[in-house]
Amino acid sequence: MATRDWEALKVKVMQWIKEAADQLRASLSGPLEVSEKSAHNDLVTNMDRAVEQFLIDKIRSAYPDDKIISEEGFGDAADTNDGVLWLLDPIDGTLNFVLQKRFFAISIGVYENGFGKAAFIYDVMSDELFHCLSGKGAFQNDKQLLRLTEVSIDDALLDLSATWLKPNRRIDENIMTDLVRRCSGTRAYGAASLELAYVAAGYLDAYFTMRLSPWDYGAGLILLNEVGGSYSTAEGAQIDILSKTSVLAARPGLYEYMAAHIRDQVKQGKFIREPS
Amino acid sequence: MATRDWEALKVKVMQWIKEAADQLRASLSGPLEVSEKSAHNDLVTNMDRAVEQFLIDKIRSAYPDDKIISEEGFGDAADTNDGVLWLLDPIDGTLNFVLQKRFFAISIGVYENGFGKAAFIYDVMSDELFHCLSGKGAFQNDKQLLRLTEVSIDDALLDLSATWLKPNRRIDENIMTDLVRRCSGTRAYGAASLELAYVAAGYLDAYFTMRLSPWDYGAGLILLNEVGGSYSTAEGAQIDILSKTSVLAARPGLYEYMAAHIRDQVKQGKFIREPS
Numbered sequence: 001m002a003t004r005d006w007e008a009l010k011v012k013v014m015q016w017i018k019e020a021a022d023q024l025r026a027s028l029s030g031p032l033e034v035s036e037k038s039a040h041n042d043l044v045t046n047m048d049r050a051v052e053q054f055l056i057d058k059i060r061s062a063y064p065d066d067k068i069i070s071e072e073g074f075g076d077a078a079d080t081n082d083g084v085l086w087l088l089d090p091i092d093g094t095l096n097f098v099l100q101k102r103f104f105a106i107s108i109g110v111y112e113n114g115f116g117k118a119a120f121i122y123d124v125m126s127d128e129l130f131h132c133l134s135g136k137g138a139f140q141n142d143k144q145l146l147r148l149t150e151v152s153i154d155d156a157l158l159d160l161s162a163t164w165l166k167p168n169r170r171i172d173e174n175i176m177t178d179l180v181r182r183c184s185g186t187r188a189y190g191a192a193s194l195e196l197a198y199v200a201a202g203y204l205d206a207y208f209t210m211r212l213s214p215w216d217y218g219a220g221l222i223l224l225n226e227v228g229g230s231y232s233t234a235e236g237a238q239i240d241i242l243s244k245t246s247v248l249a250a251r252p253g254l255y256e257y258m259a260a261h262i263r264d265q266v267k268q269g270k271f272i273r274e275p276s
Numbered sequence: 277m278a279t280r281d282w283e284a285l286k287v288k289v290m291q292w293i294k295e296a297a298d299q300l301r302a303s304l305s306g307p308l309e310v311s312e313k314s315a316h317n318d319l320v321t322n323m324d325r326a327v328e329q330f331l332i333d334k335i336r337s338a339y340p341d342d343k344i345i346s347e348e349g350f351g352d353a354a355d356t357n358d359g360v361l362w363l364l365d366p367i368d369g370t371l372n373f374v375l376q377k378r379f380f381a382i383s384i385g386v387y388e389n390g391f392g393k394a395a396f397i398y399d400v401m402s403d404e405l406f407h408c409l410s411g412k413g414a415f416q417n418d419k420q421l422l423r424l425t426e427v428s429i430d431d432a433l434l435d436l437s438a439t440w441l442k443p444n445r446r447i448d449e450n451i452m453t454d455l456v457r458r459c460s461g462t463r464a465y466g467a468a469s470l471e472l473a474y475v476a477a478g479y480l481d482a483y484f485t486m487r488l489s490p491w492d493y494g495a496g497l498i499l500l501n502e503v504g505g506s507y508s509t510a511e512g513a514q515i516d517i518l519s520k521t522s523v524l525a526a527r528p529g530l531y532e533y534m535a536a537h538i539r540d541q542v543k544q545g546k547f548i549r550e551p552s
Contacts, residue, residue, distance in 0.1 A: 041460040162462040184317040186438040
């Protein structure tokens with residue numbers, strides 16, 4: 001296999017995202033076709049499907065040997081990290097897309113033999129692209145993101161959904177209580193790729209969730225890695241990019257503090273259950 | 277007292293906000309002077325004070341007989357609704373201002389004899405102004421906001437801080453649990469005036485907090501009233517615009533549902549404690 005020209009890939013993907021975003025913006029002036037998937041608040045629209053198909057056609061045409069894991073199922077059933085793998089979400093934050101018509105993103109992460117190589121997270125309505133090529137620095141549009149520095153829990157802004165603070169199937173609702181109590185404040189934006197990008201950009205100090213799919217976190221983890229952010233499953237295990245997983249992502253220092261707290265809570269008997 | 281020309285007031289306030297926002301944007305390129313007020317995460321910066329003083333000078337010069345209640349204390353100690361009262365927050369979302377350099381707003385609400393007359397909530401970094409004159413329609417920049425329609429709890433996006441879902445002094449952390457479990461999703465942006473404006477604009481279906489000051493909610497409630505939103509204290513009492521208070525604000529229908537749920541929980545013995 002010839003070495004890939006990642007700069008050329010970046011130029012292509014940015015152009016595809018621009019075209020996909022034009023389709024998305026145009027769609028918001030008319031009615032959306034919305035239907036439910038696994039649950040009442042797990043929505044899919046005609047635009048999720050149309051934009052996914054559009055992007056997959058572009059990827060397959062330019063890189064026919066690559067594999068694609070995507071939210072709406074037009075991609076491949078990849079079961080290996082070998083080769084080049086695309087993790088694609090045409091609309092991350094579909095609930096925001098439907099209810100708010102903003103705060104949603106196109107998320108594309110590209111891995112080679114399991115290593116993150118290129119990431120693109122585009123906030124369509126605010127025209128804000130978080131992107132990087134591994135080793136070349138991460139950017140918010142044209143502005144290079146700084147390497148993340150340490151922060152204490154007391155000064156930290158944490159992003160986590162209220163879901164994990166009331167009784168639920170995935171985590172004892174008391175595990176995160178002390179962290180929420182000690183931190184400076186909590187936020188929740190409802191679009192995982194953007195929330196991971198916000199950690200990378202320093203707008204948030206940590207992001208925590210018990211349930212994400214590869215297309216949700218694929219690009220975000222690459223971006224985080226590029227700026228020195230730390231991440232793992234909730235219990236500190238390495239994330240398998242082919243699987244649904246919990247995600248704890250944070251600035252260095254804060255990550256270790258939060259991970260130790262969660263491990264300690266689990267040791268005391270509180271439960272964590274990974275998604276499957 | 278001569279009848280006030282509210283259209284002329286609107287033109288003036290919009291110009292003042294524009295100038296204040298220019299100062300705020302310019303300040304973000306240099307270092308901020310940050311200090312703590314009542315708590316570790318209750319911050320004030322040199323810019324909160326400078327912009328408050330700037331706006332108060334403008335108000336006093338144009339409307340010398342009016343009273344002003346403002347966050348940083350350069351206003352008046354108003355204890356009556358008589359006459360014209362300005363509720364002013366130079367930077368709502370100071371933690372966002374300091375940590376994110378965005379998602380903060382200038383909030384100005386103007387009341388006459390206790391009735392909301394004019395509201396201005398300006399998201400400085402996204403250049404988005406939510407505004408209204410009572411009876412003349414509410415606007416997001418130039419776009420008129422629609423009258424709010426009903427929504428069920430199952431389809432609702434609720435905004436509330438994680439603070440109210442873990443043990444705290446103001447509300448039994450279990451009161452909101454069933455609402456969070458049933459709704460479509462939760463959000464938290466960390467700037468009350470914007471969150472109230474988002475309910476008015478239909479981006480959120482409800483906003484709930486146990487602790488706001490007049491300058492935080494003054495403009496937001498006027499905007500909500502203009503589009504048919506409902507609001508009260510957490511327990512359903514009318515809000516006294518001179519006092520710190522809890523706030524439940526929502527679309528019609530959803531408001532009644534949430535208020536009834538909270539009343540029922542309190543009747544069952546769970547506590548709510550208003551701020552003083």
